[in-house]
Amino acid sequence: MEELVAYLQAESQQWPGVKISYRESWECEYFEVKEKFFCMIGETKAGDLVMTVKGLPTSNEEFREQYSFVVPGYYTNKTHWNSILLAQSTFSNDELLAHLKQSYELVVAKLPKKLQKSLVESC
Numbered sequence: 001m002e003e004l005v006a007y008l009q010a011e012s013q014q015w016p017g018v019k020i021s022y023r024e025s026w027e028c029e030y031f032e033v034k035e036k037f038f039c040m041i042g043e044t045k046a047g048d049l050v051m052t053v054k055g056l057p058t059s060n061e062e063f064r065e066q067y068s069f070v071v072p073g074y075y076t077n078k079t080h081w082n083s084i085l086l087a088q089s090t091f092s093n094d095e096l097l098a099h100l101k102q103s104y105e106l107v108v109a110k111l112p113k114k115l116q117k118s119l120v121e122s123c
Contacts, residue, residue, distance in 0.1 A: 004086065004093060004096070005029055005041055007093050007097070008039075008041070008051075008093075008096065008097060009029070011097050011100075012031060012039075012097075012100055012101075012104065015033075015101075015104055016119040016120070017033040017034055017108075017118075017119045017122065018031065018032070018033055019031075019032050019033070023040075026040070026042060027042050027043065028041060028042025028043075029042065031100070031104075033104060033107055033119070034108075034111055034115045034118075034119070036107050036110075036111065037107075038053065038054060038100075038103040038104045038107040039051065039053050039100055039103055039104075040074075041086075048085050048087060049085075049087055050074050050083040050084060050085055050086060051083065051084045051086055051099075051100075052073050052074050052075075052076055052081055052083045052084075053082060053084070053100055053102070053103035054080055054102075054103040054106045055080070055081070055082055055103065055106070057079050057080060060072075060079070060080070060081070063082055064082065067089075067090075068088070069084060069088035069089045069090070070082050070083070070084055070085075071083050071085065084096070084099070
């Protein structure tokens with residue numbers, strides 16, 4: 001799993017404004033853009049490694065129905081966030097990266113226009 005986390009970190013740091021840090025208080029890798037999180041990778045209380053990402057509500061429901069390893073967001077709004085149980089996941093690293101990218105884009109789309117513009121200008 002460390003390789004997966006390293007891969008996701010390396011790829012996402014190429015996107016404008018991304019900051020990744022380890023949050024000791026939450027015991028997770030915390031991905032953010034302009035102080036808004038778009039992904040957490042950590043363990044549940046049961047010790048399962050999860051990746052929590054934002055998605056569209058209708059897509060979130062479909063993913064949960066289609067894949068048993070996709071569950072409502074762990075410690076997040078269950079409508080807008082999904083958690084992927086990584087040990088059970090059949091998603092490739094590229095598919096996980098696509099979910100991460102979508103989450104990033106959804107969060108950026110909700111930022112104030114001024115902040116969005118600053119991300120574009122930083123490229």
